[in-house]
Amino acid sequence: AQTVTQSQPEMSVQEAETVTLSCTYDTSENNYYLFWYKQPPSRQMILVIRQEAYKQQNATENRFSVNFQKAAKSFSLKISDSQLGDTAMYFCAFQLAGTALIFGKGTTLSVSS
Amino acid sequence: EAGVAQSPRYKIIEKRQSVAFWCNPISGHATLYWYQQILGQGPKLLIQFQNNGVVDDSQLPKDRFSAERLKGVDSTLKIQPAKLEDSAVYLCASSLERTPGYTFGSGTRLTVV
Numbered sequence: 001a002q003t004v005t006q007s008q009p010e011m012s013v014q015e016a017e018t019v020t021l022s023c024t025y026d027t028s029e030n031n032y033y034l035f036w037y038k039q040p041p042s043r044q045m046i047l048v049i050r051q052e053a054y055k056q057q058n059a060t061e062n063r064f065s066v067n068f069q070k071a072a073k074s075f076s077l078k079i080s081d082s083q084l085g086d087t088a089m090y091f092c093a094f095q096l097a098g099t100a101l102i103f104g105k106g107t108t109l110s111v112s113s
Numbered sequence: 114e115a116g117v118a119q120s121p122r123y124k125i126i127e128k129r130q131s132v133a134f135w136c137n138p139i140s141g142h143a144t145l146y147w148y149q150q151i152l153g154q155g156p157k158l159l160i161q162f163q164n165n166g167v168v169d170d171s172q173l174p175k176d177r178f179s180a181e182r183l184k185g186v187d188s189t190l191k192i193q194p195a196k197l198e199d200s201a202v203y204l205c206a207s208s209l210e211r212t213p214g215y216t217f218g219s220g221t222r223l224t225v226v
Contacts, residue, residue: 004155033213043202045156045217052213091155098211100146100169103155 002027004094006104013082013111020067021077021107023092033095034068036077039106040088048090051075079109087111115139117218119205125224131193134221138186138207144168146215147180147190148204156204162188163210195225 003026013019025034036048051059051068058066063083067076079086092104118137126132138145143164148156159178161169164185173180177196182188192199202222208215 006155035214043204043220043222045204045206047214047216050214095213097213098168100158100161101156101215103157105155106153 002029002032002094002096002102004092004102004104006092006107008107009105010108010110013079013109015082015084015111015113017082018078018080019082019109021079021090021092021109023075023077023104025073025075025092025094027073027094027096029096031097033097034066034075035093035095035101036064036066036075037091037093037103038086038088039091045091049077082111084111084113117205117207117216119203119218119221121221122219123222123224125226126195128197128225129194131191132195132223133189133191134203134205134223136188136190136205136218138188138205139216141209142207142216143185143210144208144212144215145182145188146206146208147188148206150202150204150220152201159190159203192223195223197225199223200225 032053034051038046049061063080089106091106093101095101145162147159150156160180162182180190202220204220205218206215
């Protein structure tokens with residue numbers, strides 16, 4: 001069975017600084033997808049970034065980038081130039097094709113001015 | 114395109130009462146998911162539908178929870194009778210068939226007192 005582990009329950013960062021959220025996963029499969037979702041207090045789960053396991057190049061979306069280490073089964077999220085609006089809970093998730101997303105327990109990120 | 118619609122937004126019931134949640138996925142999305150998210154935790158899959166058939170309901174507490182997706186479009190999740198530990202946010206999500214990642218609704222926050 002696949003598992004996702006987020007070892008940082010809470011993180012804090014100052015505006016304009018960079019923060020990295022950690023995620024590790026366990027699977028015996030070779031083809032899968034990894035995601036970071038953001039959940040603000042409104043509860044709406046918002047897709048931040050997606051990585052296909054067969055792609056060696058790390059995904060990037062504006063200020064958000066990942067460090068995907070397939071052999072180490074690690075998938076960290078880097079947020080550059082942090083903004084107050086980045087304050088939210090962040091979930092790492094794993095998916096095999098045709099199956100449901102499996103989520104980690106989340107990391108609460110607080111951005112302060 | 115319109116997003117995933119869920120109602121109600123909030124619900125408070127007494128233990129042993131019944132409750133139902135409704136979800137209307139994005140038009141054309143064949144796959145629909147219901148997740149339970151207990152406060153401070155990651156979402157946990159309750160059930161996955163493909164059109165009007167069940168793909169995975171292994172984590173659905175079938176003694177009290179039921180779900181249906183008649184006509185392969187909108188879906189209803191029911192709890193009867195509710196327990197205190199059912200207090201959570203219930204998230205609905207949908208996706209195109211065999212497409213990685215999905216779109217979430219805003220969720221229903223259930224409080225059982």
